[in-house]
Amino acid sequence: MMSLRSLKHVLLGAVAVTLSFYSGMALADSAPGTQADTRPELIKRGEYLFRAADCAACHVAPKGGSLTGGRSFVLPFGTVFAVNITPDKQTGIGNYTDAEWLKMLREGVGRGGKHLYPVMPYTAYTLLSDADALAIKAYLFSVAPENAPAPQNRLHFPFNQRWGMIVWNWLNNPNKRFQPDTAQSEQWNRGAYLTEALGHCSQCHTPRTITYGLSSKAYAGAVQVGWRAYNLTSDKQHGLGAWTDEQLTSYLSTGKASGKGAASGPMAEAVEHGLRYMTQADIAAMVTYLRSLPPIAEGPVAQAMPPEADHALSDVARRGQGLFAQACAGCHLPDGRGRQSEWAALAGAHSVSDPAADNLVQVLRNGTALETGQGRVFMPGFSKAYTEEELAAIASYVLAHFGNTQTDIKPSAFKN
């Protein structure tokens, strides 16, 4: 009874606070916009931080090019669309004052008191320093404004009630700036800031609680929008413990690592829009920080390619073997090294020893792409040319042959 009553108090309080927010809205709208800070060195720094914060991965228009948003995020509670972050005054961020910007980025409360949904990673950006957050704003105000209203979010009740986020924020957003750990090196702290605040890696790689907040199992891996973000902890089997510094550095800055496969799906986007622009010093700092994550033995085990894999193929996998030779081996090669491209290498990739095959199914169905220093590398989706049974057979063969994982993937995994 006590807990119910206190919950009621929280909710009533929430309504009251919301009302006060909305009454403040008229004032905010009539307030004059601040002059954009146009110092070139600030804009340049802001651009780097904008990359490090990976803003473009979500806010770039689905057809590419400008930062006008429009990309949809299908979540358990409905569909949310990325907004226009060009400095357009009607449909973009053109009216934001510095104070409003900081409140939006770090507290999840937009102009006029409108609550953001935590698809926008403000629980990570809350760690940003004032200077960095405002440098990003300065950069965004330097790009050409474009008029492009975002599509309406489609959320189920009660999630369509934005005021509900007040409760969520109270539970899930610490609203604290990054505090360096003086017991750790400067490099570790830089890496922590890049990983936690800017890179917001935890938003995909840490499992979520029942209220969609981040759980205490930091970086144990999680499934987001149908893709598995793998365990990043220092566990040797489940996480990154068996990776060399060189492999981690290469993966972060190019999206591929010798003997560990390549980034695909959302991670490829993170590399394409953010990580590949980072300095080697910053990548090294991230590696140092990631190395220090306490091991958690959860999620699929990453397995090396077995030397004599094909003895124990199931009937399904054997069918997949023939299909792989025809449709896949041309680029990936039967030995999994990738034809003249480490981005096509399969041997050692975490995704080919995940018995749930989340990412394998995604890539086979929808394909994946990554802009690199050597041009665009991509794999097309195969669901138009092959049946669900055939794709399941290919996935089963890939798991057995490259990942030493004997499991028959069901055709239903490829149903739309």
Next chain:
Amino acid sequence: MRFDLKINSVLREVDVPPDMPVLWVLRDILGLTGTKYGCGVAQCGACTVHLDGQPVRACLLTVAAAAGHDILTIEAVEHTETGAKVQQAWLDEEVIQCGYCQSGQIMAATALLQQTPQPTDADIDEAMAGNICRCGTYVRIRKAIHKAASHDA
């Protein structure tokens, strides 16, 4: 930049950007047009050449990566024992229809037979999977590879 390329046992010096694909060097600079341009993204196999005996796609092989290695093209494959057998089998079986992909097919088949002198159908499928023929000569290609292999026996 200057590069020394060993092409068909002859040392050729070229002055080109380091990221220029070997296919461009072969066709546009050295006039060796037997190697064909198909897709430009290593998906079709038409530009297959040998780099130290391995079949590679010349369209994605940069000059910088190829310098110092042995490059063998369709123009000289007849000088290898296996290559000569493959070409004879191709003639015997009348494999070719339009011919555009066939220099790549012959280079891939030669590399296969050099590494696996008696290939099974599965070996052939695997090795030839990345070489596309829109005329659909696959059945004759397989037959010719078996024929070239039987010359060894």
